[in-house]
Structure formats: structure tokens, C-alpha cells
Amino acid sequence: MPSRGSALLTRHRRNFGLLFRFVLVGASGVLVNLLTLVVLRKLGPHFDDAVIGLGTSDFNVRWYHVYSTIAFFVANLSNFQLNRTWTFRSTRASRWWTEYWPFLVVGLGGQVVGLALLTLLMHPGSPVGLPTSVFDDSTGLRTRLYWAQLVVIVLVTPLSFVLNKLWTFAAVRTGHPDLADPLREDEVLAEDEVV
Numbered sequence: 629m630p631s632r633g634s635a636l637l638t639r640h641r642r643n644f645g646l647l648f649r650f651v652l653v654g655a656s657g658v659l660v661n662l663l664t665l666v667v668l669r670k671l672g673p674h675f676d677d678a679v680i681g682l683g684t685s686d687f688n689v690r691w692y693h694v695y696s697t698i699a700f701f702v703a704n705l706s707n708f709q710l711n712r713t714w715t716f717r718s719t720r721a722s723r724w725w726t727e728y729w730p731f732l733v734v735g736l737g738g739q740v741v742g743l744a745l746l747t748l749l750m751h752p753g754s755p756v757g758l759p760t761s762v763f764d765d766s767t768g769l770r771t772r773l774y775w776a777q778l779v780v781i782v783l784v785t786p787l788s789f790v791l792n793k794l795w796t797f798a799a800v801r802t803g804h805p806d807l808a809d810p811l812r813e814d815e816v817l818a819e820d821e822v823v
Contacts, residue, residue, distance in 0.1 A: 662778065696739075731796045749780070
């Protein structure tokens with residue numbers, strides 16, 4: 629009699645394979661994200677400088693928010709293309725934009741959560757802020773922004789995988805390219821019930 633673990637592995641082998649490929653694509657995305665962040669940090673204003681104040685509050689949008697968002701867009705596009713062609717192999721199941729916009733929406737949701745986490749990690753008064761005594765920005769490996777961005781990526785990736793598998797690349801799983809468009813999901817599923 630097979631063990632419970634081997635039965636689980638057999639049952640979910642395809643999902644583990646997808647997760648493994650998703651993680652490899654994600655690792656390449658981490659590199660793209662961090663390289664973009666390094667270039668932006670080197671070329672732009674200091675990452676801790678304020679860009680714009682948020683109303684009458686003491687809070688500001690800082691350059692690290694802008695850099696993180698630009699790095700997100702570059703990595704998101706790279707990750708989408710690799711996931712589309714390799715991980716989920718959906719290039720024949722749906723049009724490019726039909727799958728990209730849900731991938732972008734999922735990514736933007738993750739980016740919003742990520743920006744909140746990034747703010748907590750970067751703010752010197754935050755209880756989870758990275759210590760400036762260790763991360764004093766004296767060298768690349770001691771730059772708070774790089775480590776904070778890496779922590780954010782690690783924390784947001786599992787949520788991104790689940791949402792992308794269940795929504796963005798639904799066309800591959802179900803054979804219905806229209807399921808990638810949530811506005812048409814009920815219509816597509818209703819057509820299935822009639823058939």
C-alpha cells in the first residue's frame with residue numbers, strides 16, 4: 629500500500645510541476661526586478677527622498693515606492709511571457725492580452741500589498757523595519773531597499789501563484805479562453821451547462 633505522501637505526490641504531480649516551473653520563472657523575475665531596481669537606484673534620486681505628500685498627513689510617496697513599481701512592471705511582463713509560453717503553455721488557448729490583463733491585475737494586487745510591506749520594512753519607526761545599523765546602505769549587500777524588496781517578493785509570490793493558476797491561466801485548465809475574462813465567466817459556464 630502506497631504511503632500517504634506518495635499518494636499525494638502522484639495526485640498532485642502536475643501541480644508540483646507547474647509550481648516548480650512557476651518558481652523558476654519567478655526566480656528569473658526576481659533577478660529582473662532587482663536588476664531594474666539597482667539601475668533605477670543608481671540613475672535616480674535617493675530612494676528615501678519624498679516624491680509627493682499624501683494629503684495633509686505626514687506620509688509621503690517615496691522614490692523607493694516608484695522604483696519598486698517600475699521594477700514590478702518590468703518583471704511582471706517578463707514573468708507573464710515566460711509563464712505563458714513555458715509554465716502554463718497557454719499560447720494557443722487564449723489571446724495574449726486576454727491573459728495578460730488578469731495577470732497584470734493579480735500582479736498589481738500583489739504590488740499594492742508589497743508596497744505596504746515595503747513601507748513597513750523601510751520605515752525606521754516600524755516595528756518590522758530593517759535595522760539601519762545593519763542595512764546602512766554603505767554597499768550593495770547592505771542596502772535596505774534591496775533586502776526589503778526581496779522580502780516582499782518572497783512573501784507575495786505564493787498568493788500570486790494561486791491567483792494566476794486559478795484565474796489568469798484558467799483557459800489552459802478548462803479549455804475555455806473566455807474564462808480568463810471574469811466579466812464573461814458566468815456566460816461561458818452557462819454555455820457549458822446547455823451543451
